[in-house]
Amino acid sequence: MACTISYDGSNSGFQIGQNLGHITTQFLQSETSLNQACLRDLRTTNPHHDKDRIQNTNGGLLKDSYCWILDNEEFQQWQDNQSNCLLWIRGDPGKGKTMLLCGIIDELTRSIGDTVNISFFFCQATDVRINNATAVLRGLIYSLVKKQPSLLCHVKSQYDHTGKALFEDTNAWNALSRIFTDILKDPTLQSTYLIIDALDECTTGLPSLLDLVTQASSASPQVKWIVSSRNWPDIEERLDITKNAAISLELNEASVSEAVNKFIQHKVHYLANVKKYSDETRDTIYRHLSSNSQGTFLWVALVCQNLGRTSRRHALKKLEVFPPGLNALYDRMIDQVRNSEDAEPCKRILAVMSIVYRPIAFDELASLIELPYDLSDDSEALSEIIAICGSFLTVREATIIFVHQSAKEFLLRETQNGVFPxxxxxxxxxxxxxxxxxxxxxxxxxxxxxxxxxxxxxxxxxxxxxxxxxxxxxxxxxxxxxxxxxxxxxxxxxxxxxxxxxxxxxxxxxxxxxxxxxxxxxxxxxxxxxxxxxxxxxxxxxxxxxxxxxxxxxxxxxxxxxxxxxxxxxxxxxxxxxxxxxx
Incomplete structure (x- = not known):
């Protein structure tokens, strides 16, 4: 008869019998289960899935739009210089920072990905799950331990005592900071690249995160950092660019403008094929975009998105109503919303999306605002309404998201637009x-x-x-x-x-x-x-x-x-x- 003993500890449910092979199997299964539970609780979102979503939302990653940075002198010096571990890529809204980092991640993965850890995180202010310093650390640690499982011991040494609360209670930042620091000090840590996009969209705990990045980049020479953000003085001050490398997109205007021009060629070629433009229409659209883009990827993307919803015969006339500059374009688009036949539901949707704490699905939207009867249960009709708000919102897998943080900022800033009467x-x-x-x-x-x-x-x-x-x-x-x-x-x-x-x-x-x-x-x-x-x-x-x-x-x-x-x-x-x- 088998002798059975149950332990009510960290291996609760584990049982010992006379068959030692079965004992070993059960123990390994129990440990595996606990490790998987730790990873599940650590994960907020999967950064790799976030990257795929961002690229898909922006129409895919075009190599011609980012390859210039690989030949940039500051980038090469950062990559080759062991004493210079931190690189800050900065630029104004819509200049393509996020897609630039997506391209860098792909190039690093292709060239050295099998021999190093590449961990990254994309901050987005419109989503409370990924807009705070604690979430950044959870994402970086999650990617590191997934790539190098032996590092999980630094997490589990505390997780086994506290469970999921370790990552979510009021002391989560302090606990995760210690875990993260211990991981970076681990002698078995492989060469590592840590990449954080959109520091300016980290709305909670940014000063603490910047201090941690600065300290860690100085203390761990085997770890290379890339961070990106807008040109914010407080970020510049804390990152101390006198000691670290920085690439300003505005100071690299020629390279960025050339990349935007390649992006325009790609977009216009796609539109011409889909809409069956004549050569004259195609060339006219290309010239207009090239002369008015002001080196801004987002402006080009929004104009092309609107042209994609415009019939071929009205394309040139519609082209004339797009003013240069993001804010001017947003002004024009909010006028279009106000003058549409569906102005009221559009404004209600824009108002709700501007203050919710994460992207919301169609089902959730219908419960949060009062929609006309013919819209509440018709996802196709609702998609048509959101298309009217196309310069502000887009739909990905039945979930409504902002096309860019600057669009949300415009709606919250421009109170005269009538979205919040x-x-x-x-x-x-x-x-x-x-x-x-x-x-x-x-x-x-x-x-x-x-x-x-x-x-x-x-x-x-x-x-x-x-x-x-x-x-x-x-x-x-x-x-x-x-x-x-x-x-x-x-x-x-x-x-x-x-x-x-x-x-x-x-x-x-x-x-x-x-x-x-x-x-x-x-x-x-x-x-x-x-x-x-x-x-x-x-x-x-x-x-x-x-x-x-x-x-x-x-x-x-x-x-x-x-x-x-x-x-x-x-x-x-x-x-x-x-x-x-x-x-």
């Missing part, structure tokens, strides 16, 4: 209200029909259609929109707000916890509840007649886990799911 705070409040409505309508007990209490999160497969699709954004960000609606500045909530929040906490709170569980976002729920608690205290509100905030926090942190039985927050498999040791 009632003010940004009111728009936040509208999203908060509709988020509550979406959750009331959607959330219910055992929403995925799992049926088995304690089912592991990593094994949950969303049903199709996904019943949480429309309310997913609402579940994660409703408290943030309440906070940014400005209500806390009034020191009190009105009766409608008190009633709606109280009603939600009374009737849907546990269903909300379950939804957060299946979404793998319990940590965000904790942060939301703590924010709500602080908000209610500042607002002098009492929910004694509904549910106290201390009860809320106690429940979600886990002291009363039995109230949410269907999902197990543990990454480990239950004991009964581990095969028994054989005789």
């Amino acid at each position: 009632r003010g940004i705070g009111v728009e936040h409040h509208t999203i908060f209200s509709r988020s509550l409505q979406a959750m009331f309508k959607t959330l219910r007990r055992d929403i995925f029909q799992i049926k088995f209490p304690g089912f592991p999160i990593e094994k949950v497969i969303p049903p199709s259609p996904n019943p949480l699709a429309a309310a997913q954004y609402a579940c994660l960000y409703w408290v943030d929109h309440l906070h940014h609606s400005g209500c806390h500045k009034e020191k009190d909530l009105d009766s409608d707000e008190r009633g709606s929040v109280g009603d939600f906490l009374q009737k849907k709170y546990l269903h909300w916890l379950e939804a957060l569980s299946v979404l793998g976002s319990m940590s965000q729920g904790i942060a939301a509840i703590l924010k709500l608690e602080g908000f209610l205290q500042v607002s002098n509100c009492s929910y004694s007649e509904t549910i106290s905030t201390s009860d809320i926090r106690t429940t979600i942190i886990g002291k009363r886990r039995t109230t949410c039985p269907f999902i197990s927050s543990s990454r480990r498999l239950p004991i009964h799911s581990i095969p028994q040791a054989s005789n």
